[in-house]
Amino acid sequence: MTDDLRGQLERAGLRGSYLVRDLSTGEELSVEPDLPLPLASLVKVPLGLAVLENIRLGTLDPASRLHVRPGRITTPGPTGITRFQHVADIAVEDALSLAVSLSDNAAADALFGLVTPPDVMTALRRWDMCSITVREGLSPLTRTPAEVLSPEDADLAHALAIEKRTEGGGHRLEQFDVDRTNVGSARGLVDMLDTVWTALSPAGSPSSRGPSSLDPWVAGRMRDLMGANVHRHRLTPDFASDASRWSSKTGTQLNLRHEIGVVEHADGAAVAIAALTESRVTAAAQPGAEAVMAGVARQLHDYVRSLAGPHPAR
Secondary structure, three states, X not given: OHHHHHHHHHHOOEEEEXXXXXXXXXXXXXXXXXXXXXXXXXXXXHHHHHHHHHHXXXXXXXXXXXXXXXXXXXXXXXXXXXXXXXXXXXXXXXHHHHHHHOOXXXXXXXXXXXXXXXXXXXXXXXXXXXXXXXXXXXXXXXXXXHHHOOHHHHHHHHHHHHHOEOHHHOEOOHHHOOOOOOEEOHHHHHHHHHHHHHOOOOOOOHHXXXXXXXXXXXXXXXXXXXXXXXXXXXXXXXXXXXXXXXXXXXXXXXXXXXXXXXXXXXXXXXXXXXXXXXXXXXXXXXXXXXXXXXXXXXXXXXXXXXXXXXXXXO
């Protein structure tokens, strides 16, 4: 099956790293799940977890005010404060909502000023999420050839992203070099989602949780933030329905198109999905490729679901 899925991706001009896991049974199926790729905006999820942990511990006041400078971006895509023309005054917890649910780069960078990449890495190690590496904030993502070239030359920016890769995952562009930028794999990201979705509820016994466990309040707030994701053009059409809830985060950077999420079904099943792709096609808009990307995720999901018996109601 996985060979056929690789063929579908190849015909769409994509290379993909996928992992789909039933969070109740542990059954999973994957395509190149350990391939390290730049995270792009997926980094906002580990950032958000670290910010929430600091709020929980009382080291960060959720109501404290941030003076956030606008991103002054004129290219299509960025949202929120990133597109503002004036400095915004916003509470920390509201900036977190913009960063995760709206994928606002300016809000995320302001939060990185409070909870630095080394702080995020310390939290990830404590939660045993060691397959994710956070090295920098979001501002480097706005310093690619796409921001220098005119919109009419978008294909050239994509060509540079595609063609300047070196051996071992290196790249002439910092934002695509796995040794210099924020990096993760489909397996590492599904492990993170698994932890967020299976953290004990507040009603559980505190003594049953180790000191390094993800706190249920932190996990619950992240589930809420991902459930409010407004970017619903990629995998959402294949997973959202009246009988399911789809909570996710997207990541996009030139030829990189990612999405991670959890689909919770009415029968109690919860399935975590990580779909990371890189395109070899020099086009900014590739709706056909995104449809194939989502279709592969759906086929993996359906196969994993077929391996499980009835799920208890959640």
